[in-house]
Amino acid sequence: MLQLYFICGTNNTRDIEKVLEEALKAGITLFQFREKGQGALTGEDKKQMAFKLKALCTEYGVPFIVNDDWQLALDVDADGIHLGQDDDKIADIIEKFPDKIIGLSVSNFEEYDQSDLTHVDYIGVGPVYETSSKSDAKRPGGIELIRKMRLYDEQIPIVAIGGITNRNCEMILKAGADGISTISSIAASSNIEQDVKNYLDYYK
């Protein structure tokens, strides 16, 4: 499920429905609706978009995750929620999400140490490299962040994030990530089918 985790909001691309459908057809394995930042949809518009994107994911058998907004995740009956260190605490909302996928962001070892991983299904580790998709991203940890995190916790599923392309993902997988997540390399791709295929080839 974590192999190729596409994350997108309406301000990351021209036509999110079209881009998501192309990415689903090409074989992404997980999708996160991350609707925030300049020009992002809010309220009912955001909810209606979430319903449409969830329906597309369901058609292709790919789980639909909501970033940050757990109320939206409840409203649209998403398959899971992704929360960061500065978002609502998983322990405070977990009773509303029995049997849902729960992801948590971890940018460094201090954050890992202070995180309650009891209900966490995967950790999003990064940024690995510089990213232009998140204005408040922490300092990139490079490939060493993934390698060391894998040794620090040998069990928890790790999805790497931040500045990943299908040219640097092989190193990241070899460093011990279970999967990679990306915004721009798919959202801004001129050939989604080929780019997704290139990513998935590394798992063969």
Ligand SMILES: Cc1ncc(COP(=O)(O)OP(=O)(O)O)c(N)n1
């Ligand atoms: C898979 C994955 N990993 C990390 C993040 C980042 O979450 P967060 O730190 O809460 O930052 P925002 O994405 O909310 O700006 C993520 N969304 N997904």
Ligand SMILES: Cc1ncsc1CCOP(=O)(O)O
């Ligand atoms: C949401 C997020 N969290 C850490 S880096 C990042 C943005 C990743 O975007 P891109 O794949 O375009 O670098």
Ligand SMILES: [Mg+2]
């Ligand atoms: Mg967040």
